[in-house]
Amino acid sequence: MNSKQPLFHITKRADISKKKAITIRLIAILAALIFCGIVTVALTGDNPLSIYASIFKGAFGTARKTWVTFQNMSILLLIALALTPAFKMRFWNIGGEGQVLIGGLAAAASMIYLQDKMSNGFVILVMIFASIFAGALWGLIPAFCKAKWNTNETLSTLMMNYIATQLVAFFTVVWENPKGSGKIGIINQNTHIGWLPDVFNEYLLVILIAVIVTLRMYIYLKFTKQGFELTVVGESEQTAKYVGIDVGKVIMRTMIMSGGICGIVGLLLVGSINHTITTTIAGGQGFTAVMVSWLAKFNPLSMVLTSLLIIFLNRGAGEISTRFGLNQSFSDIITGIILFFLIGCEFFINYKIVLTHKNRESGKEEQA
């Protein structure tokens, strides 16, 4: 070697204590919050303390705001949970957005076409089946291509998003109400047919479903045979084949489930929250959920925290932009910054930097 010996080298950590990993993540979040504070101060000229107070007020300022925060968080969490089994088998399902949309579309179609043919209870039943089926189908198509011909799933699920978006746009024109408005408007505003029932208040139903799915998914991944199979497929396809797992079948089965849960999210968005459908109803959360799931290391319980963090900042940034008359996209910038920090900090959890100089035993850690 004719080059100089480098100052440090990087080694993979064999194992890291939970406490240390959490500390590293907390430092990253803290650093990100400080950085976001600096950016906000630079843009608004307000003092930092009142900015942090606004963020908190935006998320938990009133009882209603708190409910909305938890409702939004539940939706994001549900999508993240839906994507997780796919990610665990290394199937990059970027198509959450489309699977949610198509599920919502199926629910909206049932509401519109069946409103005067069936009783409310039956319409809701049909909506549930239709949206799960539609979401599952949207997940199955890329999974089938992957299993059969090894088609790149990142790109095929991505394309399915836009096919779904255009389908929704198509039906928006078909169902336009009133004509010429360019939107569907509240579906069944007078009869409330197909509106999912309120539990206690209009927010709790979604939250309850999120709680149930979180626990169910945790058990599914950790304690069932199917959960074990998909983990093996994710770790090594060769091993899976060797022990007699039908890889294609696992991929398709998992994606049917993944898409189906996204379909449920579509159902909730249309049937419980918005009572209408637009092309932007999923609002990019299909993408955000990818990061929520990944940051939680595909652990359903940790996802509760990561989704809360993202929604908390999102609503807080929304409050700041309203207060200063700035654009609502401010929250995307804040989300982006937080994500960069959290993505970066994973490095310090997986690897350690060892100074070559004095051959010190404990590697020095730096924060990104």
Added chain:
Amino acid sequence: MIDLVAFIPRAVAQGIPLLYGSTGEIITEKSGNLNLGIPGVMYVGAISGVIGSFYYEQSLTSKDDINGFLAVFIPMLCCLVGSLIMGLIYSFLTVSLRANQNVTGLALTTFGIGFGNFFGGSLIKLSGLDVPSIALSATSACFSKTLPFAGSVGWAGKLFLSYGFLAYLGIIIALVAAFIIRKTRVGLQLRAVGEDPATADSAGINVTKYKYVSTCLGCMIAGLGGLYYVMDYACGVWSNDAFGDRGWLAIALVIFTIWRSDVSIFASILFGGLYILYLYIPAGIDHMEYKELYKMIPYVVTMLVLVITSMRNRREDQPPKSLGLPYFREER
């Protein structure tokens, strides 16, 4: 019948941002980095150019003493710097810190689109200047200036000469990129890094350097696509979300062209045509909804191409082998 002389120039104008985006992404992907942040990068490229030219136009006392060179140079420089920073963020996270490429790319897109829309919506308020809207007609005119005799040579002039200089630059970049990737030593080494970084590393190729340079270069090229869109196509008027999903279409194009930027010139124009085809297909007043189905065509076509190339499974049509995977020397 479609009026081709009117249709093709519009298809080209639609296609150029896609061409920049796909050329940038092809260069990036050849090094094994799947940058899903391209849509965000294109937004940042566009808004950086807008910010640059906004302040330049505000600094002028009257619209008449605009300097043609500066009017083009300042936005372009801002655009390149903005997209370079995005490229550096992505490379630092994925190459140096070995983060997951999909996640980093999506975060970059969230950030970039937010950045674009935020400054697009708040630039006037933040700058404290008293102007009604961001309309950069003077700088835009410099960008879309065509050759002086373009109008006088009939339909041929309209088809080939009626575009601003960025359109031609995009085509040149795509051709040069295709040549470098396929015919030169640098291109060979780049492909080696994308196919098998461990082998490339043992052959003495600096994997990190190739990944950094190709990703940053790719981002800068993609950023120019955003600049073309806002300065030339949209006549210097920024409106939030107007750029839409073109960034994703550019990524789709990479697969559609099977990682060849020279093919992308025609493919981009084809996609550009598909993107606006609905305007030219007589749907009738009662059936406006079919327009939305026509807009679906580019995505359906891409999906089909993706499936068909994977079915045929020809070796030369496959993605770079290490696409999407981080490289860690100690793990060889």
